[in-house]
Amino acid sequence: MNPSNTNRSGSSVNIVWIVVGGFAIILGGVLLSTLTPLLLPTEGSAEAQQVDALFRFMLAIGGAIFLLVNGVLAYSIIRFRARANDYSDGPPIQGNTTLEFVWTLIPAIIVTVVTIYAYSVWVNIRSVKENEQLVNVTGQRFAWSFTYNITESELSALGLSPEVTTDERVTSRFAEGGSVPFNYPQLHTWVGQPVHVELQTQDVNHAFWIPGMRIKQDLLAGRVTDIRFTPIEPGVYRIVCAELCGSGHGDMAGRVDELGNLTGAWLVVHPDEETFLREFYSPEAGTTVATLVEEDPVVIGRQLLISGTYPCAGCHVLDDLSWSSVIGPNLNNIGNRAATRVAGLSAEEYIHNSIRHPADYVVGGYSNLMPQFNPEPDQPNYMPEEHLDAIVAYLLTQQEG
Numbered sequence: 501m502n503p504s505n506t507n508r509s510g511s512s513v514n515i516v517w518i519v520v521g522g523f524a525i526i527l528g529g530v531l532l533s534t535l536t537p538l539l540l541p542t543e544g545s546a547e548a549q550q551v552d553a554l555f556r557f558m559l560a561i562g563g564a565i566f567l568l569v570n571g572v573l574a575y576s577i578i579r580f581r582a583r584a585n586d587y588s589d590g591p592p593i594q595g596n597t598t599l600e601f602v603w604t605l606i607p608a609i610i611v612t613v614v615t616i617y618a619y620s621v622w623v624n625i626r627s628v629k630e631n632e633q634l635v636n637v638t639g640q641r642f643a644w645s646f647t648y649n650i651t652e653s654e655l656s657a658l659g660l661s662p663e664v665t666t667d668e669r670v671t672s673r674f675a676e677g678g679s680v681p682f683n684y685p686q687l688h689t690w691v692g693q694p695v696h697v698e699l700q701t702q703d704v705n706h707a708f709w710i711p712g713m714r715i716k717q718d719l720l721a722g723r724v725t726d727i728r729f730t731p732i733e734p735g736v737y738r739i740v741c742a743e744l745c746g747s748g749h750g751d752m753a754g755r756v757d758e759l760g761n762l763t764g765a766w767l768v769v770h771p772d773e774e775t776f777l778r779e780f781y782s783p784e785a786g787t788t789v790a791t792l793v794e795e796d797p798v799v800i801g802r803q804l805l806i807s808g809t810y811p812c813a814g815c816h817v818l819d820d821l822s823w824s825s826v827i828g829p830n831l832n833n834i835g836n837r838a839a840t841r842v843a844g845l846s847a848e849e850y851i852h853n854s855i856r857h858p859a860d861y862v863v864g865g866y867s868n869l870m871p872q873f874n875p876e877p878d879q880p881n882y883m884p885e886e887h888l889d890a891i892v893a894y895l896l897t898q899q900e901g
């Protein structure tokens with residue numbers, strides 16, 4: 501046989517294999533980048549579409565490189581395996597300038613393209629949108645609270661005048677921007693409405709994550725951080741804390757209880773603004789504002805706890821309010837037990853003191869985790885005396901029978 505013939509047919513076979521292999525690798529990368537996102541939650545926001553497109557782009561490149569590297573590796577393991585009794589070394593191979601140039605140039609191009617693409621997505625997501633709905637988010641161990649601002653005109657639409665309250669947190673807001681805050685343990689908005697959330701923590705660092713919106717932002721002690729998203733799909737989306745913040749970290753998320761009720765923090769996206777106003781905003785804002793003029797402390801206390809103004813739901817069980825977290829003592833029927841807990845303290849005094857000075861009243865079997873709620877506005881975890889009295893009055897009604 502003529503050696504040059506063998507070479508010619510050998511190299512044309514090699515070219516065929518390289519072309520076939522190249523196609524397989526590209527096809528594999530495209531398949532990986534198309535199929536993997538099927539595992540992700542629904543794309544609920546405009547930002548999610550951009551983030552996922554970037555993810556697919558990077559996965560196609562990364563997937564192709566993965567298949568190339570592992571394909572060559574698998575081929576080499578089989579093709580160049582050691583034969584029986586062969587203890588010789590392979591041929592010494594010196595540098596190949598062309599090859600090194602190519603394998604430096606290609607990654608440099610890929611990294612540059614990915615950087616420009618990713619930066620443009622980042623800038624798009626961060627950019628200020630027109631007509632934003634501002635929601636202030638507070639993270640506290642172990643619950644989220646969302647503060648919406650009611651303007652004076654919305655307040656009068658609810659039939660209430662701005663003079664309804666002397667609560668200094670309300671009156672100071674009026675002085676600043678003409679709106680009152682109302683708290684709620686869930687985040688509500690509607691399709692097409694750009695949302696701007698400003699995030700603050702009362703204690704340690706947390707991270708605000710809505711997987712369905714593809715947004716995640718840290719809450720940093722002593723700073724206000726923010727993030728934006730625009731929902732495009734109506735529905736209910738889990739909100740999750742993504743920063744280890746203590747023993748109740750795993751409970752700082754939307755949950756479904758054994759009865760199928762949603763508890764904890766959820767994002768509810770209404771189909772349109774009208775539904776949002778009718779089903780969420782007017783009733784909830786109305787109830788909250790009504791409690792500002794409400795006289796009965798039991799009603800006010802219950803509303804304060806429902807609103808998420810204080811993060812009690814993050815740690816306690818209380819069936820009346822569908823709380824189901826077991827980090828702290830169970831509050832069901834607390835009104836029956838409170839008087840018997842500490843000799844010399846009435847039920848009222850016991851509950852009052854254990855909110856002001858929780859460290860002195862740790863219940864056996866539980867850790868000293870509860871924040872101390874302080875009576876002065878300049879202290880952390882401020883809880884005005886009227887709020888505390890109302891909460892105590894409400895908790896005292898939690899009795900058997």
Ligand code: CUA
Binds near residue numbers: 640743746750
């Ligand atoms: Cu808050 Cu983890």
